[in-house]
Amino acid sequence: MTTKDGRVTPPINGDTQELDRVTIRFAGDSGDGSQVAGLQFTNTAALIGNDISTVPDFPAEIRAPAGSLPGVSSFQVSFSSYDIHTPGDAPDVLVAMNPAALKTNLPDLPKGGTIIVNTDEFTDANLRKAGYQANPLEDGTLSAYRVIEVPITSMNARALKDSGLNTKQIDRSKNFFALGLMFWLYERPLDPTLRWIEQKFSKNPAVAKANADTLKAGYHFGETAELFPVHYRVPKADLAPGRYRSITGNEATALGFLAASRLTGRPLFYGSYPITPASDILQELARFKNFGVKTFQAEDEISAIGSAIGAAFGGCLGLTGTSGPGLALKSESLGLAVMVELPIVVAMIQRSGPSTGMPTKTEQADLLQAMFGRNGECPVAIVAPATPAECFDIAIEAFRIALRHMVPTIFVSDGYLGTSSEPWRLPSVADLPTIRVDFATDPSTFHPYSRDPETLARPWAVPGTPGLEHRIGGLEKADVTGNVSYDAENHDRMVRFRAEKVARIANDIPDVKLIGDEEGSLLVLGWGSTYGPALSAVQRARARGLSVSHAHLRYLNPFPANLGDVLSRFDRVLIPEMNLGQLLMLIRARYLVDAAGLNQVTGRPFKIAQIEEKINQLVRSKVTIG
Amino acid sequence: MTAQTITEPVPLARKDFVSDQEVRWCPGCGDYSILAQTQKLMPDLGIPREKIVFISGIGCSSRLPYYMNTYGFHSIHGRAPTIATGLKASRPDLQVWVITGDGDGLSIGGNHLLHILRRNVDVVIVLFNNRIYGLTKGQYSPTSEMGKRTKSSPMGTIDHPVNPLSVALGAEASFVARSLDIDVHHLLATLDRAAHHKGTSFVEVYQNCNVFNDGAFMEFADKDVRPDRTITLEHGKPLVFGKDRNKGVRLNGTTPEVVDLGNGISESDLLVHDETREDSAVAYILSRMQYPQYPVPMGVFRAVQRPTYDDLMEQQIRDAVSREGEGDLEALLNEGDTWTVE
Numbered sequence: 007m008t009t010k011d012g013r014v015t016p017p018i019n020g021d022t023q024e025l026d027r028v029t030i031r032f033a034g035d036s037g038d039g040s041q042v043a044g045l046q047f048t049n050t051a052a053l054i055g056n057d058i059s060t061v062p063d064f065p066a067e068i069r070a071p072a073g074s075l076p077g078v079s080s081f082q083v084s085f086s087s088y089d090i091h092t093p094g095d096a097p098d099v100l101v102a103m104n105p106a107a108l109k110t111n112l113p114d115l116p117k118g119g120t121i122i123v124n125t126d127e128f129t130d131a132n133l134r135k136a137g138y139q140a141n142p143l144e145d146g147t148l149s150a151y152r153v154i155e156v157p158i159t160s161m162n163a164r165a166l167k168d169s170g171l172n173t174k175q176i177d178r179s180k181n182f183f184a185l186g187l188m189f190w191l192y193e194r195p196l197d198p199t200l201r202w203i204e205q206k207f208s209k210n211p212a213v214a215k216a217n218a219d220t221l222k223a224g225y226h227f228g229e230t231a232e233l234f235p236v237h238y239r240v241p242k243a244d245l246a247p248g249r250y251r252s253i254t255g256n257e258a259t260a261l262g263f264l265a266a267s268r269l270t271g272r273p274l275f276y277g278s279y280p281i282t283p284a285s286d287i288l289q290e291l292a293r294f295k296n297f298g299v300k301t302f303q304a305e306d307e308i309s310a311i312g313s314a315i316g317a318a319f320g321g322c323l324g325l326t327g328t329s330g331p332g333l334a335l336k337s338e339s340l341g342l343a344v345m346v347e348l349p350i351v352v353a354m355i356q357r358s359g360p361s362t363g364m365p366t367k368t369e370q371a372d373l374l375q376a377m378f379g380r381n382g383e384c385p386v387a388i389v390a391p392a393t394p395a396e397c398f399d400i401a402i403e404a405f406r407i408a409l410r411h412m413v414p415t416i417f418v419s420d421g422y423l424g425t426s427s428e429p430w431r432l433p434s435v436a437d438l439p440t441i442r443v444d445f446a447t448d449p450s451t452f453h454p455y456s457r458d459p460e461t462l463a464r465p466w467a468v469p470g471t472p473g474l475e476h477r478i479g480g481l482e483k484a485d486v487t488g489n490v491s492y493d494a495e496n497h498d499r500m501v502r503f504r505a506e507k508v509a510r511i512a513n514d515i516p517d518v519k520l521i522g523d524e525e526g527s528l529l530v531l532g533w534g535s536t537y538g539p540a541l542s543a544v545q546r547a548r549a550r551g552l553s554v555s556h557a558h559l560r561y562l563n564p565f566p567a568n569l570g571d572v573l574s575r576f577d578r579v580l581i582p583e584m585n586l587g588q589l590l591m592l593i594r595a596r597y598l599v600d601a602a603g604l605n606q607v608t609g610r611p612f613k614i615a616q617i618e619e620k621i622n623q624l625v626r627s628k629v630t631i632g
Numbered sequence: 633m634t635a636q637t638i639t640e641p642v643p644l645a646r647k648d649f650v651s652d653q654e655v656r657w658c659p660g661c662g663d664y665s666i667l668a669q670t671q672k673l674m675p676d677l678g679i680p681r682e683k684i685v686f687i688s689g690i691g692c693s694s695r696l697p698y699y700m701n702t703y704g705f706h707s708i709h710g711r712a713p714t715i716a717t718g719l720k721a722s723r724p725d726l727q728v729w730v731i732t733g734d735g736d737g738l739s740i741g742g743n744h745l746l747h748i749l750r751r752n753v754d755v756v757i758v759l760f761n762n763r764i765y766g767l768t769k770g771q772y773s774p775t776s777e778m779g780k781r782t783k784s785s786p787m788g789t790i791d792h793p794v795n796p797l798s799v800a801l802g803a804e805a806s807f808v809a810r811s812l813d814i815d816v817h818h819l820l821a822t823l824d825r826a827a828h829h830k831g832t833s834f835v836e837v838y839q840n841c842n843v844f845n846d847g848a849f850m851e852f853a854d855k856d857v858r859p860d861r862t863i864t865l866e867h868g869k870p871l872v873f874g875k876d877r878n879k880g881v882r883l884n885g886t887t888p889e890v891v892d893l894g895n896g897i898s899e900s901d902l903l904v905h906d907e908t909r910e911d912s913a914v915a916y917i918l919s920r921m922q923y924p925q926y927p928v929p930m931g932v933f934r935a936v937q938r939p940t941y942d943d944l945m946e947q948q949i950r951d952a953v954s955r956e957g958e959g960d961l962e963a964l965l966n967e968g969d970t971w972t973v974e
């Protein structure tokens with residue numbers, strides 16, 4: 007629990023101390039409700055005006071054995087009185103509901119951190135399941151931490167002994183006891199969670215009451231037990247005025263695609279095959295039937311993209327979504343979409359690969375797959391959101407580009423962006439861009455493969471339009487007529503048209519912006535979810551007087567028109583990526599700059615400190631600190 | 633989206649469905665006949681040309697959409713059902729045809745075929761079965777008979793073949809039929825039935841590839857022997873066949889038996905064809921009948937009514953709208969816990 011510059015401020019009065027940022031990790035067995043506790047804590051922090059950033063961590067197994075190490079699930083929330091971009095490098099506080107949760111999460115907790123531990127679960131059996139030879143609460147393992155021992159299970163049971171619920175049901179409420187305690191510790195109101203409990207368990211009043219009672223019991227326990235010398239307050243953050251809600255990247259993505267449908271006036275069709283971490287989008291969009299959204303759970307990813315191509319042929323917004331393994335299956339069909347020049351969008355939420363890899367862990371190693379993973383010269387447009395809330399705008403942007411340029415567009419997000427959340431300043435629908443859709447209708451001028459002189463887009467002629475009957479397909483098309491052609495010159499021309507069409511999108515997208523100076527020693531260039539840690543690292547380095555700027559790419563194919571110029575104004579370029587250097591390869595090849603990579607493929611997002619350290623290394627020799 | 637014509641539409645003729653593309657099949661290929669009957673059928677359907685879409689995969693057979701003066705999509709190998717599903721589900725106003733081959737539909741695209749059939753998407757699927765890979769010049773296909781020598785099986789195949797109709801029935805198809813390229817009247821009538829069925833219509837057409845598998849069906853399909861070696865299924869009628877209509881098929885338990893009529897066996901002993909039977913067990917038994925043990929059944933094996941996927945999808949949207957009202961994006965964005973920063 008530190009302030010921005012690492013100091014702890016003195017208590018405001020005898021027992022409340024003000025902090026400007028706190029990061030808490032709730033960890034327990036998958037059945038312990040750590041996700042619910044974390045989400046409720048987050049909502050409350052957001053509602054009272056903190057900036058927030060969260061990241062969940064799920065076990066890969068759905069029901070790993072209770073108490074085992076693989077069964078641990080956690081939720082990290084960082085809340086602050088200033089603008090933050092990541093859910094925190096490391097937690098300040100770890101709430102460990104059992105020995106396994108302690109064991110798996112302790113390595114992330116810095117020395118001096120606080121551990122709130124549910125002592126009731128530290129039984130011999132549970133210790134054994136977690137692989138502890140001796141009880142870490144007793145053998146000095148935790149001597150470097152501030153350990154607060156709370157018998158959460160039994161106190162919860164005592165609070166609910168008259169609830170009429172059975173032991174098992176009572177035990178399920180213990181996350182609310184822990185949450186209540188955290189609410190007291192950080193001076194949060196209980197009302198939002200009480201309201202949520204009432205709604206969520208409206209069909210089961212006994213459970214609702216138990217959860218509410220134990221939440222309050224946890225809170226009062228904090229008040230009366232003298233375990234904590236102080237409690238803490240994190241004042242409101244200075245966020246831009248407006249109405250906010252907390253949103254995950256995948257939710258924002260689904261809403262963005264829905265908005266694209268509203269803005270174009272064309273129905274949205276989503277074909278998808280379930281895959282972590284993209285399934286949320288299917289599940290979200292399936293809720294929007296009253297918006298006319300059609301969702302199709304296909305038999306596989308090939309069918310999913312085929313259905314999207316069919317929908318696009320019919321004049322609808324054809325959308326498919328998947329992760330890296332699914333994109334691999336879609337590659338032949340994506341080539342077809344490139345050949346027939348239909349405006350589909352593919353949402354790809356990356357996860358750790360290769361192959362099945364680590365499905366619940368994040369990575370950015372599918373950029374080159376998105377870029378090149380098809381046969382033939384087969385360019386597509388690629389966009390990538392930087393933050394969870396931004397997924398909304400970039401999803402709209404994906405369709406805007408696809409429709410205006412008649413080009414398949416890949417929206418590249420990742421598991422970290424998809425599942426983490428932040429406050430989203432709600433746009434007003436009236437302020438969103440309108441997106442024009444023009445169908446060809448005039449038989450006297452229609453040619454399936456004539457091109458718009460500015461964008462090189464071909465006309466969109468949908469079945470049902472009299473007089474425009476025509477045939478498209480995967481065989482090479484003759485320029486203008488669209489008839490099958492094996493002509494050598496024609497093929498060369500068409501390949502170049504398709505490339506040029508994508509290249510010209512650069513005229514239609516914003517320049518990449520610099521945060522920091524317009525020129526200098528080092529540019530940190532990022533894409534996707536490395537935005538948060540990269541930006542924070544640059545801000546910290548700049549606060550220390552280093553000549554570092556930050557630029558973030560939301561458009562990966564084509565790159566923004568000014569990127570080459572921006573790169574040329576810095577002595578060095580650093581590209582942090584959760585892969586072995588994929589953007590790095592593209593940048594070096596395209597701009598011939600000697601960019602350096604900072605690469606990590608651990609399945610976890612970067613920490614700010616890692617990027618900061620690399621920045622230090624690269625600028626140390628060049629910069630004098632003022 | 634489609635302009636409604638106010639004046640009485642001019643009736644279309646077969647030539648209106650012939651595209652300007654030169655047909656590129658080998659001379660003598662059975663595909664010509666299937667194309668001709670398809671073009672011939674179109675005007676009778678009374679559907680405006682712009683509302684008809686032919687979607688195919690890859691193979692000689694899959695070239696057909698180029699020759700139809702309708703909307704068309706020659707896609708990639710095996711995937712036509714997926715594109716058809718997306719198109720029909722999003723545009724139920726269109727009449728969608730899928731043209732496929734034995735390799736396209738049953739090998740690389742087998743999975744999609746299974747699923748489009750069970751979903752009962754309202755499209756017509758015509759599978760040209762020539763028991764060979766034509767376009768890739770003569771390798772065996774999933775319907776090639778066991779032991780067949782082809783370029784890729786010089787010692788004969790060791791793959792047990794698949795029976796397209798049995799597969800379709802197993803996949804819960806609501807309409808299953810078989811016809812023959814050279815039996816043009818039967819082919820036209822079968823395609824007509826398929827076009828009028830609501831739900832997925834699956835039609836297998838025995839098609840001669842005169843270059844790589846010439847005469848594959850000749851043993852029973854040749855004009856002279858056809859009446860004695862095939863049997864035309866007619867709904868509500870007993871299974872009678874033969875040039876002299878003196879032979880029939882009856883069921884012994886679950887085993888079909890060929891019998892001569894007379895000598896105490898009359899039509900009333902024969903199996904009466906019922907294409908509307910809910911369970912597909914008898915249709916399946918018929919689909920297993922093969923020459924020379926049995927006459928090869930031709931015609932509609934099964935035609936039952938079941939809600940279509942595209943209708944159900946529309947219905948859910950109507951239900952959602954009537955329950956929750958037309959979607960309001962502004963309200964949706966503001967859903968859940970929100971807070972205001974002044």
Ligand SMILES: Cc1ncc(C[n+]2csc(CCOP(=O)(O)OP(=O)(O)O)c2C)c(N)n1
Binds near residue numbers: 764768
């Ligand atoms: C992904 C892919 N694999 C292989 C091929 C090559 N290929 C084209 S058609 C075909 C077989 C076609 O057989 P069938 O469906 O029976 O059609 P026919 O030519 O006999 O009408 C094959 C293997 C291809 N086009 N695409």
Ligand code: SF4
Binds near residue numbers: 657692762840844
């Ligand atoms: S190869 Fe066979 S199926 Fe293909 S066009 Fe020639 S005859 Fe017809």
Ligand SMILES: [Mg+2]
Binds near residue numbers: 734735761764766
């Ligand atoms: Mg074939």
